[in-house]
Amino acid sequence: MQIGIEAAWAVIIIYFAINIWLGWWSKRAIVSPEDYHIAGRKVGAFINGSAYCAGYLSIASFLGLPAFIFLLGMPFDWALLGIASAMPFGAALVAAQLRKAAPVSTTDYFAWRYDTDRYGRAILTVAYLWGSILYITLCLVGMGLMFVSILRVHYVIALIIVMVIMLFYLWLGGMVATTLTSAFQCWIMLIAAWAIVAGMFAAAGGPAQLFATSKEMQPHFFVSGPHNAAFVKTMVKAWFDPAMVFASGFFAMFCWYMVWNWGSIVMPYAIVGVFRAFDRRTARWTLFWAPLFVWLFYIALTIIGIGARPMIEVFGPHPVIEEAKKLSPALPSVGVFRWYYINYGIGSLTDYATIAVAEAIKNPWILGLAGAGILAIGMSTISAWAMISGTIIARDWPRFVLRRGALPPKKELLVARITMVVLLIVSLFIALAPPALVLDLSGAAFLVIVTVCGPPMFLGIWWKRGGPTTFKIYATLMFILTTFSWLYSYLVWGSPHACTFYPSFATPHQVYWYVIGLVVWIILCLVTKPAKPETIKRYCEDLHTP
């Protein structure tokens, strides 16, 4: 079973050594809480774009997307396409404007623009904590799986190792450290993904052979969404109505594109990247580098997803394929995942496709790079979410929600760090038995936050309508509706992709709420009072000019 695992360890150790050195070197730059929260707004476009990419993408991308392609096939390509293609608009629509508004916390812009320092921040805190816990959980799961693969330890022990690494990283770090290390992590995860692709092509004898074998082994895989019954069935399970294949498949493609499209410039853990940019120009160019890296990464992930099954079953094959065949004779690839699930105490069957492909290549250096890539993407996402949550609790709550004034700088940093530790511990318990595939967890967070924050952010910058009442009603209503809807489908219909109101119809992660939210926001803006004229001037009109 061992495949020269020492070389893989060596790559991981080198990765950690560089991270620790970068963290130690950049820690000298932390002289104020602002340095800790937003890197003192000193970061250039290339580094910031790299860090934006690493922060925005998560384990849900590295492990989740190839796993979803493995399960659903190419109809899932729309998710990949949607992720990066709105980022260019971000440079024009939000980046420079938010940089000019100069928020520190991700709740600042909403609180300022809608004159709602207390309630607005409180409801956003709830939404962001929901997102933080889900994202941190899925990253812990992915990093835990990676340590299972590299160290051959029980999943719980692997999770504890991940916890120790993350506690150390977050306690010492801060946004200066996490920005620099995140930029480094972006390059590592890109190299890792393309190293896996190169290994797959080498093992298969070229891309043409890999794809041809994939098509031969799974013909349904290459049928487009609106015609692919297997794809729709996987999403909605028993409730699926065969008459709905076309509508469900088309709707799924459309939704995946649209929601991830606009989410890429609304999600708080990504948008915080704009706050730390050096100036407006840097903020705009950040959103050139970020999509470039995201695209390069996603193309590699698409290839990993397409080639996963032939690689695990034929070209590798995976080192435990014989045991896997006994566990799942019809689909030995799934048998591999099941073998790990049984032998390493993983709480539920989860996304192992990317790691299994890296193992099937049987090159310890590539396995080590894959491990470093998974650690890189997990660490950058956890730190981005933990940082924004820590900033909200340590900075925003004492000052604006509780109105007791700012905490002393040292105490503020301590509270931020304690918040991160609590989030990590809560997420650890959930990660012991992952409640869903990692991409489903990110989908739940995405739905809530993109719906709650998207329209107020875009239209807040570009439309004078909307005031305190608009935001309070909208944020509360949409938070309740989206979380209830996702949980209802997940718990009652057995799939978050079955439409809450009509389960025969597939609606990935109830994403229709995003469109409904936009309409609700516009209606509310038209029937409620706008914000004070000076607020509109400062946080809407003035942001349109440099």
Added chain:
Amino acid sequence: MPKPSKVLILSIVLTYAYAFAWWIAEAAIPSLPGIMVGGIPLSLIYILPLGGLVLGVGLAALNAWYFAKRDEEMLRLLAEKKVEEKKG
């Protein structure tokens, strides 16, 4: 609401035209994602994301360059206006 810039409109139109063209093509031709798999290197499963990369990164560069330049131009005009006001 300010007048939207032509570059932004062009970016949005091109991005969505590209997506719509694929949606319609995939709805019309069920086997589209699989056409030419294993054949010539530039089969359709490459073209979809590669086209997205070329278009997306091209538009990202155009947006970043155009809007950064426009910011600088506006700042220069504002500075000139201030100087003229002082002289006046």
